[in-house]
Amino acid sequence: MTTATKTIPFNTYRAEKTAxxxxxxxxxxxxxxxxxxxxxxxxxxxxxxxxxxxxxEVKARCERNARPxxxxxxxxxxxxxxxxxxxxxxxxxxxxxSRREYILIDAPGHVEFLKNMISGAARxxxxxxxxxxxxxxxxxxxxxxxxxxxxxxxxxxxxxNKLDLVNYSRQTFEAIRDEFSAxxxxxxxxxxxxIPISARDGHNIAGRLDKTDWYKGPTVLEALDCFExxxxxxxxxxxxxxxxxxxxxxxxxxxxxxxxxxxxxxxxTGDDVVFLPSGxxxxxxxxxxxxxxxxxxxxxxxxxxxTLDRQLYIQPGEVMCRAGxxxxxxxxxxxxxxxxxxxxxxxxxxxxLLKLGTAKVPVWLRRIHTVLDASELTTEKNRSHxxxxxxxxxxxxxxKPVAFDLSSAIAQTGRFVIIDQYRICGGGIILEGQRESQxxxxxxxxxxxxxxxxxxxxxxxxxxxxxxKSTLVVVTGPADQSGENLARHLEETLFNDGRxxxxxxxxxxxxxxxxDLSRSGLRDEFLRRLGEVSHLFTDAxxxxxxxxxxxxxxxxxxxxxxxxxxxCLVVRIGAQTDAEIDADLRLPAxxxxxxxxxxxxKYLAQQHYLPEYYL
Amino acid sequence: MSQLDALExxxxxxxxEAYRSFKQLVMLWSIGKDSTVLLWLARKAFFGHVPxxxxxxxxxxxxxxxxxxxxRFAREWNLTMLVGRNAEALQAGQTFPSGRxxxxxxxAALKSEALKHTLSGEWPRWILNHRTGTYEVQPQPxxxxxxxxxxxxxxxxxxxxxxxxxxRDKHSEWDIAEQPPELWNQFNTDFAPGTHVRIHxxxxxxxxxxxxxxxxxxxxxxxxxxxxxxxxRYRSLGCAPCTGPVVSSARTVAEIIEELxxxxxxxxxxxxxxxxxxxxxxxxxxxxxxxxx
Ligand SMILES: Nc1nc2c(ncn2[C@@H]2O[C@H](COP(=O)(O)OP(=O)(O)O)[C@@H](O)[C@H]2O)c(=O)[nH]1
Numbered sequence: 001m002t003t004a005t006k007t008i009p010f011n012t013y014r015a016e017k018t019a020x021x022x023x024x025x026x027x028x029x030x031x032x033x034x035x036x037x038x039x040x041x042x043x044x045x046x047x048x049x050x051x052x053x054x055x056x057e058v059k060a061r062c063e064r065n066a067r068p069x070x071x072x073x074x075x076x077x078x079x080x081x082x083x084x085x086x087x088x089x090x091x092x093x094x095x096x097x098s099r100r101e102y103i104l105i106d107a108p109g110h111v112e113f114l115k116n117m118i119s120g121a122a123r124x125x126x127x128x129x130x131x132x133x134x135x136x137x138x139x140x141x142x143x144x145x146x147x148x149x150x151x152x153x154x155x156x157x158x159x160x161n162k163l164d165l166v167n168y169s170r171q172t173f174e175a176i177r178d179e180f181s182a183x184x185x186x187x188x189x190x191x192x193x194x195i196p197i198s199a200r201d202g203h204n205i206a207g208r209l210d211k212t213d214w215y216k217g218p219t220v221l222e223a224l225d226c227f228e229x230x231x232x233x234x235x236x237x238x239x240x241x242x243x244x245x246x247x248x249x250x251x252x253x254x255x256x257x258x259x260x261x262x263x264x265x266x267x268x269t270g271d272d273v274v275f276l277p278s279g280x281x282x283x284x285x286x287x288x289x290x291x292x293x294x295x296x297x298x299x300x301x302x303x304x305x306x307t308l309d310r311q312l313y314i315q316p317g318e319v320m321c322r323a324g325x326x327x328x329x330x331x332x333x334x335x336x337x338x339x340x341x342x343x344x345x346x347x348x349x350x351x352x353l354l355k356l357g358t359a360k361v362p363v364w365l366r367r368i369h370t371v372l373d374a375s376e377l378t379t380e381k382n383r384s385h386x387x388x389x390x391x392x393x394x395x396x397x398x399x400k401p402v403a404f405d406l407s408s409a410i411a412q413t414g415r416f417v418i419i420d421q422y423r424i425c426g427g428g429i430i431l432e433g434q435r436e437s438q439x440x441x442x443x444x445x446x447x448x449x450x451x452x453x454x455x456x457x458x459x460x461x462x463x464x465x466x467x468x469k470s471t472l473v474v475v476t477g478p479a480d481q482s483g484e485n486l487a488r489h490l491e492e493t494l495f496n497d498g499r500x501x502x503x504x505x506x507x508x509x510x511x512x513x514x515x516d517l518s519r520s521g522l523r524d525e526f527l528r529r530l531g532e533v534s535h536l537f538t539d540a541x542x543x544x545x546x547x548x549x550x551x552x553x554x555x556x557x558x559x560x561x562x563x564x565x566x567x568c569l570v571v572r573i574g575a576q577t578d579a580e581i582d583a584d585l586r587l588p589a590x591x592x593x594x595x596x597x598x599x600x601x602k603y604l605a606q607q608h609y610l611p612e613y614y615l
Numbered sequence: 616m617s618q619l620d621a622l623e624x625x626x627x628x629x630x631x632e633a634y635r636s637f638k639q640l641v642m643l644w645s646i647g648k649d650s651t652v653l654l655w656l657a658r659k660a661f662f663g664h665v666p667x668x669x670x671x672x673x674x675x676x677x678x679x680x681x682x683x684x685x686x687r688f689a690r691e692w693n694l695t696m697l698v699g700r701n702a703e704a705l706q707a708g709q710t711f712p713s714g715r716x717x718x719x720x721x722x723a724a725l726k727s728e729a730l731k732h733t734l735s736g737e738w739p740r741w742i743l744n745h746r747t748g749t750y751e752v753q754p755q756p757x758x759x760x761x762x763x764x765x766x767x768x769x770x771x772x773x774x775x776x777x778x779x780x781x782x783r784d785k786h787s788e789w790d791i792a793e794q795p796p797e798l799w800n801q802f803n804t805d806f807a808p809g810t811h812v813r814i815h816x817x818x819x820x821x822x823x824x825x826x827x828x829x830x831x832x833x834x835x836x837x838x839x840x841x842x843x844x845x846x847x848r849y850r851s852l853g854c855a856p857c858t859g860p861v862v863s864s865a866r867t868v869a870e871i872i873e874e875l876x877x878x879x880x881x882x883x884x885x886x887x888x889x890x891x892x893x894x895x896x897x898x899x900x901x902x903x904x905x906x907x908x
Contacts (some may be wrong), residue, residue, distance in 0.1 A: 023618050094769050094821060101618075103819065115796035119778065122798045232616060243628070244635045248664045251693070257662060261628050261800075290663045291832060301616045303627035305662060316635060341796055355801045415799055422805040423782075423795040 022100040026224060027124035027153070029107045029117060031138035034130045035161040038199040040093060040106045041071030043220065046206035049095035050074065071200070099225040107144075114389055115341040117144060118151065118427070126155035126227040128220065129191070130199075133172050134165045137180055145180070146372075146391070149187045150337060150429055152411050154230075156184075157193040157223045164198040168211040193223045232300040237325035238265030239405070239413045241357035242275070242318045246305070257288050257305040258314060260358060263412035265322065267306065268297035272323040275314050276403035277330040281323065282308040317359030319403040319413060328403040328413060331433035333366065338418070339391045342425030346386040346418070351525070352425075356416040359402055362524050363418065364440050367395040386426075393431070397440050399524050400554040404430050441528075441561045449565070462541035466500050469609045470541045472534045472563050473600065476551040476581070477573030482589065483547035486573065489597035490545055497601070499610065502537060504546040506530065527555050531562025538566025543609070553581050569607070571600055619828055623659065626816040628800065629779055630660040630763070633814045634667060636804035637761030641697070641734070644669040646681040647852040648836055650765035652825055653817055655834045658692065667763065668695035670740075672733065674725040675705050676712060676854035684837045689743050696743035698750055699733025701725050712856045725854075734759045734811070760806060763814045769821045781813045782806060823875050830868040842866050 028036045044050050054074065062069040093104045107120035121127065127148055131141050148156060158180060166172045177194040184191060196212050197204040197220060203211060206221045218226060243260040247253075267273070271284045287298050288305040298304045306320075321327040340346050346365055354363035365386070370379040372391040386392045407414030407429035418426040438446075463469050473490070475483045484505065491503035506526070530546065537544040548555070551570075560568045570581065573596070574589035585603050587596045604610045616624070633640060642657065644650045657665050671685055689696035704710065704724040711721035732738040736758045741750035778794055780802035795803050806812050817825075829836055839849045847860035865871045 023621070116794070118798065119794075119796040122796075243631045246661060248661070248666065251664050253662070253664065255662070259631055259660075261624060288662055290659050290661075299616075301621060301624055303624040303631070303660070353805070412799075417798050417801040419805055422803070422807045424798060424801060424803055425795075427796070427798045427801070 022229060023103065024100055024126065024224075024227065024229060025103045025105060025124045026126050026128060026227075027105040027107050027121040028128045028130065029121060029144040029148075030130035031132070031135070031140040031144075034132040034135065034138075034141070035199045036130045037072030037106055038070065039128070039130055039159065039161065039197070039205065039220070040104050041074040042199050042202050042205045043104065044074060044093055044095055045071065046202055047095050047097065047221065049093075097221060097225050102224060114143070118147065118339070118341065121148065121151050121153060122427075124151075124153055125230060126224075127153050127157075128224075129156060129158045130161050131158060131176055131180065133160050133162050133169075133176065133196075136176060137183070141180070142183060143389075145184050145189065146187045147339065149189050150339065150391070152407070152415070152429075154189070155227045156189060156191040157195060157220070157227075158191045159195045159197045159199075159220060161197050161199050163196050163203065163212065164201055168196070168198075170196075170212070170214045173212075173215075192226065193217055195220055195223060233264035233410075233412075234266050234299045236264035236300075236410060237327070238267055238271075238273075238320065238322040239263040239328065239357075239410060240265075240267060240273075240306075240320035241359070241413065242314055242316050242320060243358045244316050245314065255288065255307055256311075257307055258320065259303075259305040260320070261303040262298055262300050263357075264300050264410055265325070266297055266299040267320075267322065273308075273320050274323050274327060275312070275318040275320050276328050277401040278314065278318055280312050280314060282310050282312050285309045317357070317361070319357055319359075328405055328410075329433045330401045330403050331436070332398050332401050332439070333434035333436050334396045334398075334402075334404065334430050335369075335393070335432040335434055336396055336416070336428045336430050337391065337393050338386070338396075338426055338428030340386045340388060340426040342388060342420050342423070344420065344425075345388065346392075346420075346426060348384070350420075353419040354396065354398060354402070354416055355419065355424075356402055356404055357413050360419075361398050361400060361402060364397050365394060366397040366440060369393040369395070395434065399558065400552070404433065406430055406432065439561070441558055445561055445564060459539075459541070466541050467611060468499050468541075468543060469567070469611075470538045471543055471567035471569055471604075471609050472538050472559075473543065473545045473569050473571060473604075474551065474556070474559065475545065475547045475571045475573065476549065476556075476583075477589070479549035482573050482593070483549065485593035486571070486587070486596045486600070487545045487547050489593040490600050493597045493601050494543060494604075494610075497610070499543060500541065501543040501545065504530075504533065504537075504544055506546060506548075524555070524558070527558055528562065531559045534559065534563040534568075535566055538563060543604075551581055556581050567609075569604070569609075619824065619831060622820055622824055623656065623828070625819065626653075626656045627660040629802070629814065629816040630657055630667075632780075632802055632804060633761055633763055633816075634661070637759075637812070639757055639759045640667050640761040640763065641670045641759045642667050642763040643730075643765070644671050644685070645765070645852070646671065646677075646685050646837060647765075648825055648829065648840060649767060649817060649820075651836060652820075652828055652834060653763065653765040654688075654692075654694075655832060656816060665692060665694050668697050670697045670699060670733065672726055672729050673698050673700045674729070674854050675700065676710070676725070676856055678839060678849075678852065678855050678858070680837060680839055681852065686743070686748075688835070690745065690748070693745070694743075697733075697753065698741045698743075699729055699738060701729035701732075702738070704728070718857055721857075734762060758811070760811045761814055762811060763816065765817050766815050767820050767822070767825075768818050778803070779815050779818055780804060781815065783811050783813055823872065826868055826872045826875060830872060836868070840871070 028040055030036050045055060058073050059069050062073065095102050095104065105120040105124055107117035129141065129145060131137055160173050160176050163173065173196045181191065195204055195217060196215050199205065203209045204219045206219060208219060240260050240262050242258050246257045246259055267284060269284050269286055272281065273284060274281050285307045287295050288307060289295065319328045348365050352363050354361050368383050368386065370381055370393050371383045371386060372379050405413040414430045416428060417424045475487050477483045487503050491501050494501040534544055556570065570583045571585045571587065572581065572583035573587050585600060587599060642653065644654055654665065654669065657667060701724050709715050709724055711718050733740055736756040740753040740756045742753040744751050778797045780797065781794065782803055797803065803812065839852060842848045842864045846862060846864050848863050848865060849858065850861045852858060863874060865874050
């Protein structure tokens with residue numbers, strides 16, 4: 001054997017020669033023990049999709065252990081799962097029909113494993129729901145049925161299984177069919193097929209026995225082949241959530257590429273685009289790809305990258321839309337339908353993370369409208385929290401606006417997950433963006449002010465005694481030393497002038513873009529604390545100086561709100577690079593800190609914060 | 616979009632999510648066809664660059680061609696190439712070929728243990744110096760928090776339960792029942808201190824997809840997969856003492872695809888040439904929990 005590798009030219013893209021079979025994800029769901037795994041095992045066996053010898057091997061193992069053979073064992077590759085006898089996670093199996101290739105996801109039916117069922121089902125394009133003819137419709141038959149709608153699965157077949165146990169009774173089958181269709185209709189799902197089957201005996205799975213000659217519909221296999229692939233959403237408006245910005249300068253590559261996947265629509269060189277929520281605009285300069293023929297455009301489903309005709313500071317998480325098409329909405333308040341899977345309930349006043357598209361932002365539960373028991377479809381109002389396995393209609397609030405769509409319009413950018421303690425604990429769909437009535441922070445401040453006990457010493461008395469009007473001075477600018485230098489000089493200048501002043505020197509690295517804390521999204525938490533602390537200082541009549549690098553308008557608003565009713569002055573160093581903030585004073589980046597400090601002091605005097613200030 | 620396009624797009628998306636979310640990220644490269652496809656997909660994701668270091672666990676018993684191939688492409692593609700090994704077990708001769716333990720114990724020591732301690736930074740890593748062409752001990756190895764692996768769901772039972780982003784606890788253990796959900800295209804990219812996440816961009820690919828993609832993209836694959844005239848080839852690569860070639864005269868990627876589609880391998884498990892799988896029913900599952908891929 002030689003050591004050489006095949007000497008074929010690299011970086012040459014060959015057109016696909018073989019027409020590949022279409023692929024479809026199908027989830028098998030239903031109440032525990034209704035026969036899902038048996039059905040999957042049967043489908044694999046009856047379509048000859050098992051590896052050679054697998055069936056014999058499992059049968060032999062059963063014989064050795066004196067256990068009756070079950071088709072479900074074919075899937076139960078995991079040891080502890082066989083011991084427990086229930087599918088705890090979604091297992092995936094592959095098989096193919098004459099029409100296409102299938103990935104069957106066998107989702108667990110036990111309510112404890114609902115999160116696994118949802119993981120399985122969220123990947124599926126169609127569902128097969130299994131109901132035990134003898135036991136009839138159970139809690140999880142309903143719950144799973146309801147969740148299908150939320151997960152966005154529109155095609156379904158319902159199998160009424162174990163018909164052998166009810167003597168292949170047409171009546172039993174039809175009773176279940178009628179009851180279950182009525183239930184599903186309320187959730188907006190219309191199953192295409194109801195199929196009477198016996199998974200154990202292989203009846204109406206891939207072939208038929210003559211036990212149900214009253215049934216003229218398709219077998220399970222035929223029903224699967226009747227499902228249609230949802231066409232890629234090229235006809236919808238463009239949605240390109242920006243996943244990351246790449247620049248591999250060290251490798252000698254000067255392209256600045258916005259990378260992401262086109263969720264809907266298409267994008268072409270020369271298109272005018274707008275990024276949301278920032279609203280920044282640019283034109284597409286090129287569509288980038290590695291080892292692929294040069295293309296002028298790319299469509300829905302593609303993970304791709306674009307370069308722009310100008311230098312823009314776009315953040316990962318923004319959604320690129322096409323100007324002239326309907327663009328995504330932008331809001332901080334979202335009315336949503338959400339299912340909760342966390343061990344701890346979802347509660348008010350707790351900071352969670354929202355992942356929507358490629359954005360990941362802090363989020364709070366703001367209001368609970370109704371909580372639905374998905375197994376019964378009954379609703380409850382006035383709930384104070386959302387329990388595990390609840391489905392709730394509620395309002396979420398983010399600190400900064402997010403770009404989104406209604407899930408009914410564009411599913412891909414209309415759904416989200418919620419993270420609690422490093423784990424995905426819930427998910428949902430967006431029903432509506434709401435006009436902000438009152439933010440959580442404003443409400444908190446109003447409440448704080450109501451409860452604040454004050455003596456007879458008024459702010460005016462304090463101002464008269466201290467010879468100054470209190471205020472917060474926020475210095476913002478690039479993430480370097482310039483802000484800190486200015487702040488320190490300003491403190492000295494005012495102190496030497498006899499003022500009651502304090503420089504709150506929070507280490508910028510805590511707030512900086514590169515720190516691990518901000519990576520894990522805690523910057524807003526620091527700003528929140530900063531706002532509360534500022535409020536104490538300004539309330540006490542002091543002048544407080546602090547620095548925060550690259551403050552954006554929403555962060556500034558947060559600090560101002562928390563510091564209110566205290567005043568706040570914003571000093572911005574250097575040219576604005578990113579989001580415009582409302583600065584009271586702008587200083588050039590190259591101004592020495594001592595000069596800058598004098599300018600700020602002069603400004604404070606002009607604004608009557610420093611009476612009798614002599615220049 | 617064709618099926619391969621869809622698979623590629625999803626894998627690229629996952630790689631980019633991983634790159635964005637984990638500062639201490641590494642990708643395992645076994646030199647086999649799957650992880651080589653994964654490496655190629657990284658070049659797709661990052662427009663020709665590979666900004667993620669590659670880690671190869673060298674058991675010392677790898678087929679020699681594999682090492683030559685590794686170093687050649689590490690140079691050609693400008694990879695940050697890391698190598699780890701269980702130096703102690705090798706020195707003490709605690710291996711199957713030396714007759715001191717069985718195949719599974721050998722795998723556990725040379726692969727699982729080596730991987731675990733190399734990932735955590737407890738054991739030394741060797742890094743390829745592109746200037747000198749030699750491997751040097753990496754100064755101050757840090758623990759990796761994200762590990763990209765080329766596992767596929769169709770390979771074997773336990774792998775069909777994986778998530779794309781699958782958290783492992785402090786002891787590298789995989790608590791299958793407690794896996795958080797994974798919804799739509801949102802993954803568990805957050806992780807508690809001391810834990811790490813395994814990332815599986817190839818989960819949905821089948822063996823056939825892998826070869827079809829190799830053909831389409833013209834990815835240079837190691838010669839061991841092809842018959843060199845002896846009428847045998849490797850279908851899956853591992854250590855020389857435990858990996859046997861299969862009888863096959865497929866000389867090209869196209870012939871392998873043909874063989875998989877209609878020929879003799881259509882219904883035979885891919886790892887059938889690997890001896891350690893046969894020793895105990897759940898052996899691979901046990902190894903897998905311990906971190907062996
Ligand atoms: N009589 C009869 N039993 C069945 C049939 N399908 C499944 N079962 C049995 O129902 C039990 C639960 O099946 P399983 O597939 O594990 O259910 P799952 O929990 O929904 O995956 C097993 O003991 C099966 O043998 C059927 O068509 N007829």
